[in-house]
Amino acid sequence: MGGSSHLIAPAPEYPHASMRFPSFVSRRTALVVAAAGSLLLPASPAGSQGTWPNKPVRIVVPFPAGGTTDVLARTLVPELSKAFGRPFIVDNHTGAAGNVGTEIVARSPNDGYTLLMGTLGTNSINRSLYRKLSYDPIKDFTPITLVAVVPNVVVMNAEKAKALDIDSVADLVKYAKAHPGKLNMASGGSGTSHHLTGELFKTMTGSFMTHIPYRGAAPALMDVVGGNADLMFDNLPSSIQQIRAGKLKALAVTSAQRSPALSDVPTVGEAGGPALKGYEANSWFGLLAPAGTPPEIVKRIQQEVAKALGTTAIREKMMAQGAVPGGGTPAEFAKLIDSEQVKWAKVVKASGASVD
Numbered sequence: 001m002g003g004s005s006h007l008i009a010p011a012p013e014y015p016h017a018s019m020r021f022p023s024f025v026s027r028r029t030a031l032v033v034a035a036a037g038s039l040l041l042p043a044s045p046a047g048s049q050g051t052w053p054n055k056p057v058r059i060v061v062p063f064p065a066g067g068t069t070d071v072l073a074r075t076l077v078p079e080l081s082k083a084f085g086r087p088f089i090v091d092n093h094t095g096a097a098g099n100v101g102t103e104i105v106a107r108s109p110n111d112g113y114t115l116l117m118g119t120l121g122t123n124s125i126n127r128s129l130y131r132k133l134s135y136d137p138i139k140d141f142t143p144i145t146l147v148a149v150v151p152n153v154v155v156m157n158a159e160k161a162k163a164l165d166i167d168s169v170a171d172l173v174k175y176a177k178a179h180p181g182k183l184n185m186a187s188g189g190s191g192t193s194h195h196l197t198g199e200l201f202k203t204m205t206g207s208f209m210t211h212i213p214y215r216g217a218a219p220a221l222m223d224v225v226g227g228n229a230d231l232m233f234d235n236l237p238s239s240i241q242q243i244r245a246g247k248l249k250a251l252a253v254t255s256a257q258r259s260p261a262l263s264d265v266p267t268v269g270e271a272g273g274p275a276l277k278g279y280e281a282n283s284w285f286g287l288l289a290p291a292g293t294p295p296e297i298v299k300r301i302q303q304e305v306a307k308a309l310g311t312t313a314i315r316e317k318m319m320a321q322g323a324v325p326g327g328g329t330p331a332e333f334a335k336l337i338d339s340e341q342v343k344w345a346k347v348v349k350a351s352g353a354s355v356d
Contacts (some may be wrong), residue, residue, distance in 0.1 A: 058069055062099070129355050150236050157229070185230070254281040293299075
């Protein structure tokens with residue numbers, strides 16, 4: 001299985017990161033571009049620039065409090081509340097690898113008062129993983145802006161790593177291949193970036209670890225810290241404090257380059273030998289609205305998010321946690337979502353991962 005690096009499609013280009021967008025532009029991307037530039041479409045009174053927002057705006061986070069999705073949403077809420085003069089509120093709705101909260105937004109009025117903090121899983125991976133998805137990641141949403149890109153990090157319970165003499169990715173592969181299924185791999189749910197990043201790792205190395213899905217990244221990580229689970233391919237911002245505290249052993253980051261936040265930790269590609277050459281997997285998080293949300297509202301939100309992410313305080317805070325701030329246009333975010341769906345559909349198919 002070591003030669004399976006062909007499973008990885010070219011990575012898309014993220015704003016502020018050195019990756020490439022594909023050359024194609026999907027129908028949805030074209031629609032986003034047209035909507036963003038159109039001033040001819042009439043807006044409903046509730047969605048007009050002069051009256052929106054005239055009540056609180058909720059940002060649905062489809063995962064529990066404490067995970068990266070939740071932390072990023074709560075980082076933006078004070079800035080957006082101040083900018084628009086109305087409360088922006090985080091509303092956590094968990095379940096089904098983010099599908100429960102995502103469907104709530106998909107079925108909400110397109111008046112700008114319900115937004116989604118979407119993820120790689122909810123808006124790219126799940127389309128291939130679930131045969132009967134309760135929402136359409138393309139047709140049901142209007143992308144607003146990418147908020148952040150983060151690498152995942154391969155972490156083990158520090159005591160378990162020491163007991164099993166696992167000090168590197170190479171050690172992990174060796175142990176997992178010698179003891180199939182003995183190590184368990186926690187994730188924030190089937191289809192999340194934690195899950196599929198691990199599945200890609202298993203496919204490329206020909207190893208097997210038992211997947212244990214949780215109802216969110218925070219409870220999964222706590223079980224790794226507590227010793228009830230062995231390891232996790234977690235978003236770096238969620239794990240970094242536990243790594244610094246010595247409770248988690250960081251074996252590698254999943255990005256193409258090392259993270260400045262953990263410069264002494266190698267990449268999976270560096271540490272994993274020939275079998276993992278070319279391995280790369282990043283998670284992303286961004287704001288979306290129900291399809292048909294007036295383009296002037298989408299534009300205003302994107303502009304204020306970009307301003308917030310451009311401030312020194314927020315940028316430094318995010319970078320220290322291993323996150324690369326976004327803030328790009330709706331069209332750029334649409335391209336990212338489309339290209340990631342293509343990339344991870346190949347991983348899902350090759351790994352045999354399935355939910356229903």
